[in-house]
Amino acid sequence: MHVSDAIIKRRSVRAYQNKQVPNELIKKIFLQAQDSPSNCNTQPWHVVVVSGDVRDKIEKAMVSEIMSGKAPTPFFQPGDQGLKDQYRKRQIDCAISLYDSVDIKYEEKEKRQQLMLKNWQFFGAPHAAFFSMPKTMKEINAVDMGIYLQTLMLLMTENGIACCPQGALAMYPNAVQEVANIPEDNAIMFGLSFGYAQEDAAINHFEVGREDLSTNVEFLG
Ligand SMILES: Cc1cc2nc3c(=O)[nH]c(=O)nc-3n(C[C@H](O)[C@H](O)[C@H](O)COP(=O)(O)O)c2cc1C
Numbered sequence: 001m002h003v004s005d006a007i008i009k010r011r012s013v014r015a016y017q018n019k020q021v022p023n024e025l026i027k028k029i030f031l032q033a034q035d036s037p038s039n040c041n042t043q044p045w046h047v048v049v050v051s052g053d054v055r056d057k058i059e060k061a062m063v064s065e066i067m068s069g070k071a072p073t074p075f076f077q078p079g080d081q082g083l084k085d086q087y088r089k090r091q092i093d094c095a096i097s098l099y100d101s102v103d104i105k106y107e108e109k110e111k112r113q114q115l116m117l118k119n120w121q122f123f124g125a126p127h128a129a130f131f132s133m134p135k136t137m138k139e140i141n142a143v144d145m146g147i148y149l150q151t152l153m154l155l156m157t158e159n160g161i162a163c164c165p166q167g168a169l170a171m172y173p174n175a176v177q178e179v180a181n182i183p184e185d186n187a188i189m190f191g192l193s194f195g196y197a198q199e200d201a202a203i204n205h206f207e208v209g210r211e212d213l214s215t216n217v218e219f220l221g
Contacts, residue, residue, distance in 0.1 A: 006157040013162035015201030016125040020051065021161055026127065029159060033152040038144035044133040045148045048180040051127045061175035062120040072171035075135060075187030079167050094208050101206035119168035125193035130169060130176055132186035145189055162197035165190055
């Protein structure tokens with residue numbers, strides 16, 4: 001598969017088969033992703049990949065925090081806060097496309113919340129990864145995290161594995177920390193649920209689209 005094909009094929013997948021990805025394949029993909037570039041080759045990513053019982057315990061701990069009404073405690077500012085103008089519009093359009101795909105109306109608050117909760121159930125994926133970087137690092141280091149994430153997602157796509165990047169998985173770090181060993185000086189920036197896609201699920205069939213090239217990119221000279 002060419003990189004350009006993987007870029008087009010990769011989409012955020014939010015329903016999964018109950019089928020484990022072989023360990024050797026998971027390890028191969030993470031090994032290949034180690035080749036990602038980073039500022040001064042600092043390689044700030046630390047990743048905990050969870051499957052089986054460990055994955056289930058983390059789901060239970062996160063859902064229990066949410067159900068008990070605990071406020072989220074992300075260390076890094078979440079990406080969906082305080083958006084304005086075209087960014088707010090794209091955020092809303094994206095949410096509406098998601099609800100539409102599963103026939104949820106905006107007024108159906110409880111159904112929207114149930115759908116939101118699926119974030120912390122890894123959308124049913126059998127595997128998840130938590131990505132942290134040192135708390136002292138800044139925006140430019142977060143670029144490395146993003147490049148690493150996309151490298152990993154494209155490698156997954158090449159290998160027929162679906163995934164969904166999730167800022168939501170940084171919201172309840174204490175629940176994650178109870179089970180997974182996130183280095184003390186680090187904070188979770190995002191997570192990634194992954195596994196084999198449930199191809200026929202309606203939620204896996206909506207397009208959020210992209211702006212015209214001229215909206216985002218200018219060519220001068
Ligand atoms: C850093 C990051 C965080 C994201 N967080 C979430 C999330 O918490 N929940 C979710 O369902 N999707 C999340 N997404 C997926 C985006 O909504 C998705 O990438 C965007 O709508 C474009 O759709 P596509 O990935 O299918 O091309 C996140 C994506 C990125 C890159």
